[in-house]
Amino acid sequence: MISSFIEKNKNIVTIFLFLLSIFLIVFRYTETPKVWVDEGVFTEVAKNVSRSGTIGLQTAPNEFFSMRSMLLTTSYPVIFPVAVSLKFFGEGVAQARFPMLVYIFIFLLFSFLLIKKRYGFNLAVISFLFLLSFAPLYGNGRPVQGEVPGIALFVIGLFILYLCEKSQFRNIKKVFFASLFLGLSAATKPLFLVGITASLFLAFLVYRKRVENKKVFLFILLGYGLPIFGWVLIHFPSLSDLIKIVPTFLYFAGSHDSSVSTIHTGSTNFLRFFTESTPLLFAVLYTVVALFIGLRFKKEHLAGFHIIDLILITFISFNAAFYLFGTGWYRYFFPAHALLYLIFPIAVFFIRDLLALNWQKKLVNILLACLALFQFYFLVFSSDVSLTVRRIRNVEIYNTLSKIGQDKEVVFYNAPETIIFLQGNNYRQYFEMDTFLVVGDRNILTSTRPDYFLTDTSQSSNVSLRCYKETRLSQYYLLEKQEGCK
Numbered sequence: 001m002i003s004s005f006i007e008k009n010k011n012i013v014t015i016f017l018f019l020l021s022i023f024l025i026v027f028r029y030t031e032t033p034k035v036w037v038d039e040g041v042f043t044e045v046a047k048n049v050s051r052s053g054t055i056g057l058q059t060a061p062n063e064f065f066s067m068r069s070m071l072l073t074t075s076y077p078v079i080f081p082v083a084v085s086l087k088f089f090g091e092g093v094a095q096a097r098f099p100m101l102v103y104i105f106i107f108l109l110f111s112f113l114l115i116k117k118r119y120g121f122n123l124a125v126i127s128f129l130f131l132l133s134f135a136p137l138y139g140n141g142r143p144v145q146g147e148v149p150g151i152a153l154f155v156i157g158l159f160i161l162y163l164c165e166k167s168q169f170r171n172i173k174k175v176f177f178a179s180l181f182l183g184l185s186a187a188t189k190p191l192f193l194v195g196i197t198a199s200l201f202l203a204f205l206v207y208r209k210r211v212e213n214k215k216v217f218l219f220i221l222l223g224y225g226l227p228i229f230g231w232v233l234i235h236f237p238s239l240s241d242l243i244k245i246v247p248t249f250l251y252f253a254g255s256h257d258s259s260v261s262t263i264h265t266g267s268t269n270f271l272r273f274f275t276e277s278t279p280l281l282f283a284v285l286y287t288v289v290a291l292f293i294g295l296r297f298k299k300e301h302l303a304g305f306h307i308i309d310l311i312l313i314t315f316i317s318f319n320a321a322f323y324l325f326g327t328g329w330y331r332y333f334f335p336a337h338a339l340l341y342l343i344f345p346i347a348v349f350f351i352r353d354l355l356a357l358n359w360q361k362k363l364v365n366i367l368l369a370c371l372a373l374f375q376f377y378f379l380v381f382s383s384d385v386s387l388t389v390r391r392i393r394n395v396e397i398y399n400t401l402s403k404i405g406q407d408k409e410v411v412f413y414n415a416p417e418t419i420i421f422l423q424g425n426n427y428r429q430y431f432e433m434d435t436f437l438v439v440g441d442r443n444i445l446t447s448t449r450p451d452y453f454l455t456d457t458s459q460s461s462n463v464s465l466r467c468y469k470e471t472r473l474s475q476y477y478l479l480e481k482q483e484g485c486k
Contacts, residue, residue: 017112020132021108025138029094031395040415042079046078049079060428075231077150077184078146107155118306129372131341133378134337138385147334154339160181172216175223178223179221183224186227198314203314265325269326285337289343291351292347316336348364410422410453410454413454414430452480468482
């Protein structure tokens, strides 16, 4: 009955879904989630790019610490659009996050188009609803970081590549643009660089006989290689910078200088897929999709799959394996989790149709609907981006810092995520990330010249700052210089 309604009212359903998606994407996007350390670093780099073309963090007015070789985790497909937004629309969280909202919408749009072309309108609607109800899409998508831009560009590339395969790769221009978008995705994060490269290689190795015109591979290499070449030029302009790629990559790919062994890290993260809700949901989705692929391969062999199918499932599997040896943060397998929703509904209905009894098929429908409803309930009422809970941390910081005059000097001490709330660039900062990244003067708290300090820890016992009044500001401490103090 529902399927029949969707089929008869395609235009109405499509308009409703995309209006709903716009509402969910923009609802309180400057307030939730809170601006955090990584987003603060990426936003400040983008701000400095927009102001002076400098890829770095400001340590003092007109003084910068280069971040070229450090920005591997979120590269120019994210930083440059944010810089353009800040340049033309002004500086603030709203302007910084605006390109991220566009990326979320692009991901949803091309996911819908891809599933519609591949499996039909009804399954595209169901897949779209699962993505809309997936709270981490907004929690990881609104902040300035690379995960959603990476999967958005990835899905655009897959969509164009699918059209190329359907036309037997006759249109060389489409082949070039497909690989260009896949290359831009690869340039976003090391996860995408390694994962997409391996997935592309494996897919075309398996399906190479489907490509009659061998010039296609040349255009794939050209389109894919150009964004990667740009990535190398931006991050490694000199040999000394290029040498840093291995320790930098290993640091961010691993558990960030943790003394815990790799085996222990891997086993701990693996157990999360059985003991914690979000990884457990991923494990269930992945198991269903793996069962679908196995059953379909048994029935149809390679003829039942397209090149994009192999690219997609290979990348998802690579991302899951990549997650095992990292910090255990859920956003490290978020791309795979989001992309699973492009296949999961198809897998469920394929398995359902193999069942013999009607009650079994109805049960599958009920379970699928319950999962979607649960995700919407969690999104609205219980998630970090809940529609019913008002979070005021960003607002509190903005209301305080935005009122500080541009003639006042401010020092940010281990709080780069708060800089975007300050008007102007009359500030200094010290920032330390483990032992891997140290920016600015470690002894900056001994200075009594600045008008304000914003620190991550209380400085009430710091004798050198006795002329400052300390007040709590959200999770930070704001120190304001008192007049007449000697």
